[in-house]
Amino acid sequence: MRQSPVLTEIAAAIPNLRKSEVKVAEYVLKAPEQVMHMRIVDLAQEAQVSEPTIVRFCRGIGCNGFQEFKVRIAQEMAVANNIGQFAIAEDDSIEDICDKIADTTIQRLHQVKSQLKTKQVAQAANAISAARRVEFYGFGASGAVATDAQHKFFRLQVATAAYSDPHMQSMSAVTLGEDDVVVAISQSGRTKDLLHTVQLAQQHGAQVVSLAPANTPLSLAADLPIHINIEEDTEQFTPMTSRIAHLMIIDMLAVAVTQRRGPEFAEHLNAIKRSIKSLRLEN
Template identity: 50%
Template sequence: MSTSKHDLFKTIAQAHPQLRKSERKVADYVLEHRAKIVQMRIVDLAAAADVSEPTVVRFCRALDFDGFQDFKLNLAQFVGTNTSYQQFRLDSRDSVEQFKEKIFDSTVGNLMRVKSDLDATNLEQAIAALAACKRLDCYGFGASAPICSDAQHKFFRLNISAAAYSDPHLQTMAAVTLKPGDVVIAVSQTGRTKDLLHTTELAMDAGATVIALCPSNTPLAEQVQIPLYIDLDEDKELNTLMSSRITQMVVIDVLAVGVTMKLGEETMIHLKTIKRSLKNLRTPAKRIK
């Protein structure tokens, strides 16, 4: 099979003019509903594209696949690894269904990419530093600030003294009062924010360990002791980088779970105590008759 998984959708688009009219209907559906196809049976795709099952098979073979299952396998691999799948552009002509698909597809693709790219050694170092820390500060500006608040919440529940700062003056004052054994989590979508570079440098000068969630090959990634690279493909013209915050929050979850496991049974008992203490704050669930 000559088609490479790394240019699958480009191959479909290039082959589109040469396909039969009915096969083009399959191609159009596949291009607009990329993530769905992996979960579909051939009968589902045929019905959705309003063609026959043999037409779906002919479409797959026209692209030099052995059949629908071979095509679907390569599509699944492409979705999980190819960066062009993760990037998208919103169009003013997009329907709600179309931009919904694009946003979900982009987010899922970016999550899978970061999952495979995260360095296990750096993760282990970050978890070890957090588990041993006496104090945790979380620094971030703009859209990164809510991620820091989430991190504060996660680690506070683990009985770690944690605080989140999104003001440059407060960050500076906090950074210079850190001591060896303390940890900073710095979150940045660009890795180039001057104020964040300044406060993380102050934190390291004070003897703290800095963990950064940021893109690779950026000033922040190169400055800190433990970088956790989050390289995403997104529409840079959007005011909000959509899947950045979701991916960053998942990485925070990974760190929090890692610290919980490292701290052991005592922390698990502490979490159960917190859960019991919150019980009276919730309305009891209705029993299903």
């Protein structure tokens, strides 16, 4: 069984924890580097809970006890320190820049894979497969993902469109119905205009699939959320690794929908390949 990054798992579990366990979770998330060097009695004292509460909390997130919990935190902190969000220095060479971006992207994709709930992907793929129409909504870098998704699903004989303008999204949302699906894509999960159009689509009966971090307004509003938890420094750079992670999930959905079409659908895909062959130069 795959293990999710423990800090991400703790954050996602908070709404379902007891009040005493929430105290433990909040302290751990605030000071993970200190916690991995603490004794159980120290953490109990700092979080103002009992030692049995600490043990119950650890087991609740899949650890056998406090020692295993500390090991998982130490492992996660080591990865974060070695291959974290890249920081570009003024004297970095082009080789340094390439290494930092590539290594960070690879690490983040592994992170998304480790915490991905495949049941969420399956439910979303089922909804898309059965939909009369599928609309993809996103802004900025997420708008580029929406456009890529529209291109992929168009080839699968899905009636689809992608919109990155709030007015177009609103007009699209009110034309949808019970047989339609919206896929809302957001790195932050907190974009006001996107939340507005999602609510409009739901008011008219459409199902909403979200690609966003867990416990954000968008993922909580969605009918079928797919949680993608990536923290990025967006003050200096356009979201990079989250965009690539979203593209990866779109590919998973496209392949899952293709599989649901059955083996006879392969001829349709081959026909598309043949249709564009003449547009390419021969070797």
